[in-house]
Amino acid sequence: MAISELKLPQGVQAHEFRTPTLLAEGQARAVAEQLRGAIAARGVATLVVSGGRSPVAFFQSLVKQELDWSKVVVSLADERWVPVEHADSNAGLLQRYLLQGPAAKARFIGLYNAAANLEAAAEQADRLLAELPAIDVLVLGMGDDGHTASLFPGSPNLAAALQVDGSRRVWPMMAPTVPRQRLSMSRALLASATFTVLAISGQSKLTTLNAALAGDSLATMPIRAFLQPTLDIYWCP
Structure with missing residues (x-):
């Protein structure tokens, strides 16, 4: 199957x-072009990215x-509720692979804080993101279960986090894999991005995307919430 065969x-x-x-090079060129355009228009550009290992080359x-x-x-679309020094930290990943050299001059707004519990951490992150300018570019990934950011099927807060008109920016989420405790931007905030990229690789991800396109449930395929006209999909076999 090729991406050209999907009914987008x-x-x-x-x-x-x-x-x-x-793929990483093409994606980077497109994102940089969008950011340069935002800087030219408003004097500032906002980039929200996803974590995990997949975006490293990008x-x-x-x-x-x-x-x-x-x-x-x-900023980050989602974060694992672990300290920045932890190997699973998305903020730590950005420090190692993105916020280096000239990019170290960027202003970073993270989601993690050492609150008493995950709910308190989400509330603090929600308040912090009040400082986030309008999102110019959002870069998403997708799991084989159809999740994106940390909007996981079966997570207790999923329905609330997927509300189109929700006012909350960050929700505590539970992942099926360790570390289970996550923080995720809400659909309402993520969907406000001017330009959204979904980057996926391999046939299994294409099969998942095809299933999402054919389905009708956000609860089982949260990625469906972002299959909108503002989306650009970047794929390689």
Whole structure:
């Protein structure tokens, strides 16, 4: 199966690359172009990215793009509720692979804090994100279970986090894998992005995306919430 064979919603753009390296480079060029446009228009650009291991090559390529990072605000679509020093921390991942060299000048707004419990951490992150400017670029990934950010099927707060008009910015979420405790931006906040990229690799992810397109349930396939005309899909076999 190729991404060109999928029945994508009108307005959704698909970009196919031969290798993960070419995908990362193409994605980085497109994101940098959007950020430069936002800086030219408003003097600042906001980039929200997802964590995990998949985006590392993209981060490394993005750092090499011509961009005034001092005018960029970076935040995370989701975070594991672990200290930044922990190997599973998304903020730590950004520090190692994105916020380096010229990109170290960017302003980073993280989600993690050492609150008494996950709910309190989510409430504090929600207040902190009141400082987040409008999102110019959002970069999402997708799991084989159809989750994106940390909007996991079966998580107790999923229905509330997926509300289109919800006022809350961050929700405590539970993942099926360790570390289970997560923080995730809400659908309402994520969907406010001007330009959204979904980056996926491999046939299994394409099969999951095809199932999401054919289904009708956000509860079982949260990625469906973002299959909108503002979406660009970047895929390689």
